[in-house]
Amino acid sequence: MTFTTPNWDAQGNAIVPPISHVDNSNHAEYQTDINYQYQPAPVHEEEERAKRRLEKKLRRKSHKHERKLIAKQAKSKEDQTVVPNQAAAPAAGSSPHRPISLDSPSTAADDTDDSSDSKDEMQRGDDFIGFGDEASENELDAVIASNNRTPAEPSHAGQKRKRDPDNGSDTEGATGPPPGCPWMGHRQYSKLPSVPIMLTQELKDFVDFLSPTPEEHQVRKYVIQWIAKTVSELWPDSEVHVFGSYDTQLYLPSSDLDLVVLRARDFSKEDLYKLSRHLKAKQVTNDVQVIAKARVPIIKFKERLSKIPVDISFNITNGIESAEIVRNYMETTPALRSMTMLIKHFLMIKGQNEVFQGGIGSYTTMIMILSFLQMHPQIQANKLNPEDNLGVLLIEFFELYGLCFNYNQVGISVANGGSYFLKPPNNNPNNRELLLSSIDPNDPTNDTAKGSYALRMIREVFVGAYGTLTKTVQQRHRVLFGGGSSQTSSHYRFDDHNRVPADSRGKSSALHHQTQVSLIRDVLSIPLDVQQGRQHLERVFYSGHFQDIFDDPHGAHGLTE
Helix, strand or coil, X not given: CCCCCXXXXXXXXXXECCCCCECCCCCCCCCXXXXXXXXXXXXXXXXXXXXXXXXXXXXXXXXHHHHHXXXXXXXXXXXXXXCCCCCCCCCCCCCCCCCCCCCCHHHHCCCHHHHHHHHHHCCCCCCCCCCCCHHHHHHHHHHHHHHCCXXXXXXCCCCCCCCCCCCCCCCCCCCCCCCCCHHHXXXXXXXXXXXXXXXXXXXXXXXXXXXXXXXXXXXXXXXXXXXXXXXXXXXXXXEEEEECHHHHCXXXXXXXXXXXXXXXXXXXXXXXXXXHHXXXXXXXXXXXXXXXXXXXXXXXXXXXXXXXXXXXXECCCHHHHHHHHHHHHHHHCCCHHHHHXXXXXXXXXXXXXXXXXXXXXXXXXXXXXXXXXHHCHHHHCCCCCHHHHHHXXXXXXXXXXXXXXXXXXXXXXXXXXXXXXXXXXXXXXXXXXXXXXXXXXCEEEEECCCCCCCHHHHHHHHHHHHHHHHHHHHHHHHHHHCCCCCCCCCCCCCCHHHCCCCCCCCXXXXXXXXXXXXXXXXXXXXXXXXXHHHHHHHHHHHHCHHXXXXXXXXXXXXXCC
8 A cells, every 4th residue: 555755856845755654664564665454563561461450450340349339239228127117318428419320330430549550550641630539529519519409310321322323233132341341332343244344333432432422511611611701800801712622622531621811912921820819719720830931821720620621821823723724624534533532542541642741742643643544545546435444544543653654754744635745854953763743734834743752652552552453353353254364455445345254144153243342442441530530520510510600500401502
């Protein structure tokens, strides 16, 4: 599979250079062509050990949770026998609210120590802000009590969002998702005609599960309104705008809110501290970090009740302009949103999504994915539907940027349909071993990846993901459809000739239909603190706190328009 590369004339001008964006030193088979084949790549032993430790820990928690539940039920039955007419009173500080169940008991159990260990083993970034802490829950209980109201019940508590009835999958008879895979629901993936289609469907379900619920999105809207109202009280001549992942609908459950305050007058250093004091006085937050000496001064805090992290900048408009460009790309590029959500989440759980730690930021992530889709020869030739080949494309993305891409010589641009360009010889002044160059489509002078200095580690996790996915897909194909371990053809495309039945009736074993197997759980997962944070946000919504602030009684029982 060949990616188109531009030519260069004698003066070094970009016409179409006889260079390849492939780095031959990383993969012996890759010359000027990228021959995408299913081949196991090295999987890091430490990563595998961490996964096994986490799975063992989750199993222990599941058993502990089950024992507690059985003991609680036995005690409740005993109490009812002793005092049959006395209703059991709720525990002190408890709430009648039932937050949405986002996982099985094995991963949703409340265990602070295990949650902390899980985050370490998932290689989370040190700056990540967890939501589901005990202080936050106590504060929410206090708010509910002070409001003297009973929280409204979630209309879909304990249920996963509904499936699309037209996607052609039967959900009857499945055993339910394996532990740690709540996105799978009861879908019978093994009834689909090929393993690549199973992979694509599971990825679509993962993106669907990862996407914000209406309650989560509404809480973020309330937080934006609450902050904008507070800022306008301090500076009536100012405007508050939201940009970044919220504005482009690409935010993860753990993503922060990016806001900018605009006004005609400049902001001074003292203005940042003035707003910091005002936010605390109005009880928007309990603590504010002022970063006044940065190239782009900002203040950072967590909203007091929702615990959503917020970044506020001042009189900087390029974020708003970039968001408009991203929205346009999302509307015109199939699979870009799904791929961006998947890679952003993957980098987050690997702790490689923060630029100040050398990781890849959201904007650069989107550019890398967009470039990959623009330069993909099958997509260029209209021979491949990206949405229907999401699984194959994810594998090829990990392969390209993990094994093949020539970071030392080639940069990427997504302007005018996309291209690669030859980097100047002095592009690596600090002698970094790997350095990605990614041109900002909103500002050609800006390299969005210049701060991503941890590319060696990022490339390693890409390689590990590529090897894990290809191995898992091969094994699942052999289990369901038989066949040898070797594959001489390219990655499976979703054509009829690739649909291999296991018997004369064209069906695989009924046992496999009843037992769900995740193809992505060793690469993509939902960390425990993220699940707890989502439960907390739903509880915030149904507490009615923000609905009272904005005199929105309908919002306490149903979602606003």
